[in-house]
Amino acid sequence: MTNATVLLEAIGEPTRRAIFERLAVHPGAVGELADELPVTRSAVSQHLKILKSAGLLTDRAIGTRRIYSVDPAALAVIREYFDSFWTASLAAFRATAEQPAPEKS
Amino acid sequence: MTAQTTATSVTTAVDVDAPIERAFHVFTAEIGSWWDVDKHILGAELADMEFQPWVGGNIIDRGVDGSECRWARVIAYEPPTRVCFSWDINPRWQLQVDPQNTSEVEITFAAIGSGRTHVTLTHRHLDRHGDGWEAMRDAVGSGWNLARFAEVAGLADPP
Numbered sequence: 217m218t219n220a221t222v223l224l225e226a227i228g229e230p231t232r233r234a235i236f237e238r239l240a241v242h243p244g245a246v247g248e249l250a251d252e253l254p255v256t257r258s259a260v261s262q263h264l265k266i267l268k269s270a271g272l273l274t275d276r277a278i279g280t281r282r283i284y285s286v287d288p289a290a291l292a293v294i295r296e297y298f299d300s301f302w303t304a305s306l307a308a309f310r311a312t313a314e315q316p317a318p319e320k321s
Numbered sequence: 322m323t324a325q326t327t328a329t330s331v332t333t334a335v336d337v338d339a340p341i342e343r344a345f346h347v348f349t350a351e352i353g354s355w356w357d358v359d360k361h362i363l364g365a366e367l368a369d370m371e372f373q374p375w376v377g378g379n380i381i382d383r384g385v386d387g388s389e390c391r392w393a394r395v396i397a398y399e400p401p402t403r404v405c406f407s408w409d410i411n412p413r414w415q416l417q418v419d420p421q422n423t424s425e426v427e428i429t430f431a432a433i434g435s436g437r438t439h440v441t442l443t444h445r446h447l448d449r450h451g452d453g454w455e456a457m458r459d460a461v462g463s464g465w466n467l468a469r470f471a472e473v474a475g476l477a478d479p480p
Contacts, residue, residue, distance in 0.1 A: 298331045299333070306442060
């Protein structure tokens with residue numbers, strides 16, 4: 217399971233977030249990302265490395281290029297979030313519903 | 322209480338010591354009485370919530386400054402057994418105006434005898450939120466209190 221702290225650090229940086237969002241739309245290589253974003257190729261590489269180690273990206277080699285894309289497993293993040301959110305919310309709902317109904321005035 | 326997940330949905334269920342009519346009423350009309358006051362996307366503090374009881378209605382958050390946010394569209398309203406609404410909040414915790422990119426929450430109520438109710442909640446089509454999952458987690462840290470989330474989720478060590 218992806219560690220939440222690592223994940224937060226990985227996406228807390230604006231350029232990395234921009235890279236991730238760009239890759240969520242279209243998979244791409246380092247060069248394309250460097251062309252589109254106001255950062256150097258080596259900076260993009262560093263960011264990709266961090267995003268990948270956080271489990272947000274996968275990559276594959278096509279010829280001499282390495283294509284990065286968003287890991288479908290990253291969807292697990294949103295599931296984990298809502299799972300926790302609704303479990304806590306329904307517990308609060310139950311506590312309220314089990315209280316005596318307020319008297320009508 | 323149980324929780325389970327599929328690829329693009331989560332389901333949670335709970336048994337409530339209350340008759341089905343009351344369970345339905347508390348979930349809808351009294352949503353503001355149990356909803357976590359920190360869980361909203363208003364700029365101001367949450368003052369109250371309104372669940373409009375008809376198909377096409379909204380769930381509306383109102384702030385102490387008079388601002389409001391209609392963050393859900395009521396898709397089904399069938400008291401006391403079923404209610405369904407859209408989740409019009411994107412992964413950046415902003416209002417999602419394109420229905421194609423919204424998910425859906427369905428709650429069903431089933432009587433267990435006369436005084437208890439089994440409540441099942443399914444939040445589905447989570448994949449429709451598309452890109453920006455990371456932003457959702459990020460926003461949990463800034464908008465929706467991360468420490469509280471981490472505590473609930475048990476995902477992070479306490480500071």
